[in-house]
Amino acid sequence: MPIRCILHWQPSQGTMVNSQILNEISQCVESLNGVKEGRCKASLTFYRPNLRDPSTAIDFPRDFLGISMLEQPNKYYFIIRGQKIVLEADYSILTIMEKLQSYKSKVALHFEGALYKLGDFQIRVIKVVPNQAESLRGIMIEIEYLPISSVEKSKHIMEDFIDLWKEVVSKKSLAGQFVHTEPNYAEYGLSDNYTSQHTAVQYAAALAQLIQSSQPRN
Amino acid sequence: MECVVQGIIETQHVEALEILLQGLCGVQRERLRIHEICLKSGPHLAVKSAYEMNCTEKEEKKKESPSEAESAYEMNSSENRENSISVTSEVRLLCDLEQAEPSWTVRHVGGAMRGAGAEQISVLVRSMVESKTSKNVLRLFYTLGYKLDHELLRVGFSFNFYRGAQITVTVSSINKMLKLHATDEAVPVTPGIQMVEVTAPAVAETYTEVAAAVSSFCEYLAP
Numbered sequence: 001m002p003i004r005c006i007l008h009w010q011p012s013q014g015t016m017v018n019s020q021i022l023n024e025i026s027q028c029v030e031s032l033n034g035v036k037e038g039r040c041k042a043s044l045t046f047y048r049p050n051l052r053d054p055s056t057a058i059d060f061p062r063d064f065l066g067i068s069m070l071e072q073p074n075k076y077y078f079i080i081r082g083q084k085i086v087l088e089a090d091y092s093i094l095t096i097m098e099k100l101q102s103y104k105s106k107v108a109l110h111f112e113g114a115l116y117k118l119g120d121f122q123i124r125v126i127k128v129v130p131n132q133a134e135s136l137r138g139i140m141i142e143i144e145y146l147p148i149s150s151v152e153k154s155k156h157i158m159e160d161f162i163d164l165w166k167e168v169v170s171k172k173s174l175a176g177q178f179v180h181t182e183p184n185y186a187e188y189g190l191s192d193n194y195t196s197q198h199t200a201v202q203y204a205a206a207l208a209q210l211i212q213s214s215q216p217r218n
Numbered sequence: 219m220e221c222v223v224q225g226i227i228e229t230q231h232v233e234a235l236e237i238l239l240q241g242l243c244g245v246q247r248e249r250l251r252i253h254e255i256c257l258k259s260g261p262h263l264a265v266k267s268a269y270e271m272n273c274t275e276k277e278e279k280k281k282e283s284p285s286e287a288e289s290a291y292e293m294n295s296s297e298n299r300e301n302s303i304s305v306t307s308e309v310r311l312l313c314d315l316e317q318a319e320p321s322w323t324v325r326h327v328g329g330a331m332r333g334a335g336a337e338q339i340s341v342l343v344r345s346m347v348e349s350k351t352s353k354n355v356l357r358l359f360y361t362l363g364y365k366l367d368h369e370l371l372r373v374g375f376s377f378n379f380y381r382g383a384q385i386t387v388t389v390s391s392i393n394k395m396l397k398l399h400a401t402d403e404a405v406p407v408t409p410g411i412q413m414v415e416v417t418a419p420a421v422a423e424t425y426t427e428v429a430a431a432v433s434s435f436c437e438y439l440a441p
Contacts, residue, residue: 049363052264060363080361087358089324093349096326100307102263103362158238189354197352 002122002146003154003194005162006202008209009139011176017139020172021174022127025139026114028168029123034116040124040142041070042111044207047103064103065207066094067200077200081208084187086197109137111203120146121161128210141165141178149194151185181205219425220346221383221432223416225439232389233411235439236375239387242438243377250390252372253313253401255356257364258306308362311355315401322356324349339429341436343420370394371404374412382431383418390415414439 009025011017045066051057067077068091077093078087097103113126121143128138143161148154162180169178183205190197227235236247310325328345330336338342359369374390393404416436420428 049262050264051262053262056262061361064362079360083357083361085354085361087352087355089351089355090349092347093324093351095347096309096324096349099326099328099345099347100259100309102259102307102364126340162263 001149001194001196002144003148003151004142004144004199004202005158005182006140006142006199006206007162007165007180008206008213009176010140010179010209010213015175017136018174019136021176022125022136022139024172024174025141025169026125028172029116029118029125029141032118032168034118034123036114037117037122038115039070040111040113040115040126040207042203043068043108044111044203045108047097047105048106050101051105063204063208065204066105067203069107069199072196075196077197079200079204081204084189086188086190086201088195088197088200107131109207111140111142113140113142113184122146128207137214140210146163151192151194151198179209181209219420219422220344221418221420221425221429222342222344223340223432223436224342225414226408226411227389227414229391229410231410235389235414238438239377239389242385242435243381245377245379245380247375247377249316250372250374250376250388251315253315253369253399255311255313256308256367257311257359258308258365258367260306260365261308263264263363302433308367309359311359320353320355322351322353324351324355339426340433341429343425343429346419350382366398370407372400373404381435383420383428385416385418385432386433386434388415388417389413 009017009021011021017020047064047066050056051060061080061082063079063081065081067079068180069075069077074091076089076091078089078093079085084218110129110131111126112129113124116123116125123144124142126140126142127136128140129135130137143158143165145154145157145161148157162178166178185191185198185200185201188197188201190201235305240247268361282414308326309392312325313320314323326345326347328347371393372388372390373393374388376386376388378384378386389433392407394407395401395404397403416432416439418428418432
């Protein structure tokens with residue numbers, strides 16, 4: 001599948017994300033002649049172990065995430081970032097997890113957004129919202145380059161596009177900036193050929209960044 | 219959910235059984251070589267308490283009124299869960315070694331249906347959920363706190379066909395590994411004896427029809 005890069009919005013010190021910034025970012029895409037073509041959605045769920053003795057929690061992963069994506073309705077993804085594990089499974093794995101009862105799902109966050117088409121590129125403007133709530137927790141954009149599926153071969157063109165994108169956004173003088181941190185896919189055992197597992201790894205990394213950047217304010 | 223009938227056969231008669239199955243099923247056999255890894259949750263991972271479990275099930279039953287089959291199954295699974303409070307949860311990872319690139323499946327097998335409904339049918343009806351996964355599923359479950367309980371290698375053949383239900387007949391020898399994951403050095407658990415299994419996927423609404431189809435096919439295999 002085509003290569004994708006995910007950038008997350010890092011608000012300036014002392015500021016928070018808000019829907020005004022989201023609107024401005026959408027306008028940036030439209031100013032590049034982006035045509036709205038549809039919607040996108042992914043849900044991220046944290047899993048916590050059901051422990052007999054809470055003092056043993058240290059022996060279990062603290063960052064066990066489950067991800068479902070609207071574009072892959074029959075699949076489910078598990079990620080443990082600490083151990084660099086990503087797993088793709090049929091959606092029925094959720095029934096198995098329920099039957100095992102060894103882990104319970106806790107908080108769910110949704111990545112919801114609009115998909116824009118710009119020639120060979122597709123951009124998803126994504127808002128991060130908690131379960132059953134409207135409050136905005138973060139903003140991301142996902143840049144997809146349709147002709148190439150090799151992470152390595154697309155590096156140059158992606159970097160160029162990200163520079164262009166940052167320049168367009170900087171003209172708006174918003175309180176913050178987009179940050180791109182590409183995960184080391186090889187650490188997860190993933191090849192150069194881009195797949196939905198790569199997207200899952202990027203979602204987990206972006207979420208970790210969003211949590212980290214929101215912590216000083218809490 | 220699945221309907222199952224299991225039996226055994228002496229290895230010397232397997233060839234004759236294969237010819238019989240070939241005639242009965244009308245399809246080509248598929249070779250079978252599956253590495254099965256049984257994992258159990260470690261000592262610190264818990265299942266819900268009996269009290270919590272009962273409350274949840276009562277709430278679930280309030281939400282939807284399940285069919286008779288589901289009720290029978292739920293009653294039984296509730297009983298199993300209560301018994302399993304001090305017991306660990308169990309999951310099986312199956313690695314299909316017949317494929318050019320080995321493929322992995324996670325399988326959870328639940329308790330068998332019992333009660334009045336189950337007594338009237340001659341096949342085993344049990345909950346069974348499978349999910350195909352990418353290759354690092356064993357590492358994931360180890361990281362989640364699951365431990366290796368035992369592993370085995372099933373070698374044989376299967377026939378997959380439709381006769382009132384999607385039926386799979388599997389004839390295989392069960393082998394154990396003398397060294398961890400050493401599937402090339404596996405030895406039979408019961409030399410001279412192989413396992414015959416007839417299975418068909420089912421759902422609560424149709425399990426009686428599927429059970430009847432399996433039962434009817436099994437009559438051809440009776441000694």
